Amino acid sequence: MNDKYAPHIEELSKALEGVGYTDIQTELDNLLRFRVPLEEAKRTILNKFRSKEACEIKIKDILNAPKSFALKGRIISVEKKKIVLKGETAYLYSGKLLDETGVCLFTAWDDFCLNEGDIIKIYNVHMKLWNNRPEINFGQRSIVEKLPEDPSLPKDEKIFTQTKKIIEINPSDLLVSSQGVVTEIYHRDIIVKGKDTIIIEGVIADDTGKLPFSSWVPMEGVDIGNAINFRDAHVRLFRGIPSLNFTHMTSWELLPDNKCPFSKNKIMTDEPSYISIGSVLEKDGLFDVVVTGNIISVRPGSGLIERCPTCNRVIQNNVCRAHGTVEGIRDMRVKAILDDGTGAVYIMLNRELSEVIYGRSMEEAENIAKLSMSKDAVYESMKRSLIGTYLAVRGNSSKSEFGTTIVARYAWVPEDDLLSRLDDLLLKLPEDI
Structure with missing residues (x-):
C-alpha cells in the first residue's frame, strides 16, 4: 500500500485500540481497490471493528437478543448451498452452532471458512425468525474470530x-x-x-x-x-x-x-379427538386435528378460480407471478373463518370439499356465473349459503403473519345436537348472570 495512507492507518489504530495494524491495513487496501472514497473507507473500518464492542449473549437468550450482538460457540455442522438470487448464482453456508446453554441454526451469506468443530466468536450478527424458529445470520459486516479449543463447550448436540x-x-x-x-x-x-x-x-x-x-x-x-x-x-x-x-x-x-x-x-382407530380452536391458536402448527365451529365469514378468493398448470398457484387474467402468461386450470374453493367461541381460524376447502359443503358442483357454479355474467355471483351465493353453518374440519394447521389456517382434508356437517351444545354453553356462563 502507498505510504501516503500510513497516517490514516495510524489514526485508525489509535481509534481502534486492540485491533492489529495489519488487519486495518488489509481492510483499507481492500476497500480502496474497489474505489471506495478514503473517508468512506475509514468510516466503514471504524464501524466494522467497533462492532466488537457489541454485547455478548448465550444461545439460551437468543430470542431476547439485541439488534446486533456477539456470540461464542462451536460449529457442529456446516453445509454450502447453491442458490439463485436475482438471476445470479450465489452460495450460502448454513449449519448449527452450540454453546454450553443450547444449540441454534445459522446462515452465513459470505464464506467465513467455517469448518465442523471450529470454535468461533462471531461479532455483529443478528437473529431472525424463520418458520417461527430462531436463526443466527452472519452478514457482510460480521467478524468471525477463530478461537483455540475450549473444553467448556460441548461437542455433541445430543445433550440438549x-x-x-x-x-x-x-x-x-x-x-x-x-x-x-x-x-x-x-x-x-x-x-x-x-x-x-x-x-x-x-x-x-x-x-x-x-x-x-x-x-x-x-x-x-x-x-x-x-x-x-x-x-x-x-x-x-x-x-x-x-x-x-x-x-x-x-x-x-x-x-x-x-x-x-x-x-x-x-x-x-384413527379417530382423532376434537380440539378447541383456542388450543390450535396456541401452536405454530399441528398435524391432523379436528375442530368444529360456525362459519362466520366467507372470504374473498372463494368461488371459481384458475390455477397455474405448473405451480398450482391461483392466477389472475391468465398471468402467474412465477411463470408469466399461462393457460389456467379451472378450479373452485372456499376460504372461510370458523369460530367456536374459543377462537377463530381460517379454513381452506378444495374443490371436492367445497362441492359437498356448498351443495353445488363446479359445473353448477359455472352456470350461475354465466347467467349473471360475473364470477362474483358464485362468491355471493357461497356467502348466503354458508355463513352460520356449523362445520367440522379435519386437517393440518399452520401459523403465519396473517393468522392460523387449517387446510382441510375432510369437512362435514356433524350431527347437530343443538340442545347439548346449548347446555355446554350455559355451563360456561358466570353463575350471577
Missing part, C-alpha cells in the same frame, strides 16, 4: 435433546425423544446426489397427538401398530408443521405391550 409428548413437540425444537405407535408406514424411492435412495415415511402417534416422520436409516422389524421408543430425532419443518427426521444419530427400540404407556388399540 428434550423428552416430550408428541403434542408438545414444536417448531423451535431441534432434537427430541418420545414414544409412539406407528399408524402409517411406507417406503419411497428418491434420488439424493444422483443416487437412488429408499427412505421410510409414515405417521407416529401417542395419546396426545400425531406427527409425520421420515427415516433415512433402516427400521427393521417396525410395522404398522408397533409402539416404539425413539431418542435424538431431528425436528424439521414443513409449512410450519413439525415432522420427525430419523438419522444415524437416532436410536429406537420396540416397546412391548406391557411397557406401552398408552392404549395402542385406541390410537390405531
Whole structure:
C-alpha cells in the first residue's frame, strides 16, 4: 500500500485500540481497490471493528437478543448451498452452532471458512425468525474470530435433546425423544446426489397427538401398530408443521405391550379427538386435528378460480407471478373463518370439499356465473349459503403473519345436537348472570 495512507492507518489504530495494524491495513487496501472514497473507507473500518464492542449473549437468550450482538460457540455442522438470487448464482453456508446453554441454526451469506468443530466468536450478527424458529445470520459486516479449543463447550448436540409428548413437540425444537405407535408406514424411492435412495415415511402417534416422520436409516422389524421408543430425532419443518427426521444419530427400540404407556388399540382407530380452536391458536402448527365451529365469514378468493398448470398457484387474467402468461386450470374453493367461541381460524376447502359443503358442483357454479355474467355471483351465493353453518374440519394447521389456517382434508356437517351444545354453553356462563 502507498505510504501516503500510513497516517490514516495510524489514526485508525489509535481509534481502534486492540485491533492489529495489519488487519486495518488489509481492510483499507481492500476497500480502496474497489474505489471506495478514503473517508468512506475509514468510516466503514471504524464501524466494522467497533462492532466488537457489541454485547455478548448465550444461545439460551437468543430470542431476547439485541439488534446486533456477539456470540461464542462451536460449529457442529456446516453445509454450502447453491442458490439463485436475482438471476445470479450465489452460495450460502448454513449449519448449527452450540454453546454450553443450547444449540441454534445459522446462515452465513459470505464464506467465513467455517469448518465442523471450529470454535468461533462471531461479532455483529443478528437473529431472525424463520418458520417461527430462531436463526443466527452472519452478514457482510460480521467478524468471525477463530478461537483455540475450549473444553467448556460441548461437542455433541445430543445433550440438549428434550423428552416430550408428541403434542408438545414444536417448531423451535431441534432434537427430541418420545414414544409412539406407528399408524402409517411406507417406503419411497428418491434420488439424493444422483443416487437412488429408499427412505421410510409414515405417521407416529401417542395419546396426545400425531406427527409425520421420515427415516433415512433402516427400521427393521417396525410395522404398522408397533409402539416404539425413539431418542435424538431431528425436528424439521414443513409449512410450519413439525415432522420427525430419523438419522444415524437416532436410536429406537420396540416397546412391548406391557411397557406401552398408552392404549395402542385406541390410537390405531384413527379417530382423532376434537380440539378447541383456542388450543390450535396456541401452536405454530399441528398435524391432523379436528375442530368444529360456525362459519362466520366467507372470504374473498372463494368461488371459481384458475390455477397455474405448473405451480398450482391461483392466477389472475391468465398471468402467474412465477411463470408469466399461462393457460389456467379451472378450479373452485372456499376460504372461510370458523369460530367456536374459543377462537377463530381460517379454513381452506378444495374443490371436492367445497362441492359437498356448498351443495353445488363446479359445473353448477359455472352456470350461475354465466347467467349473471360475473364470477362474483358464485362468491355471493357461497356467502348466503354458508355463513352460520356449523362445520367440522379435519386437517393440518399452520401459523403465519396473517393468522392460523387449517387446510382441510375432510369437512362435514356433524350431527347437530343443538340442545347439548346449548347446555355446554350455559355451563360456561358466570353463575350471577
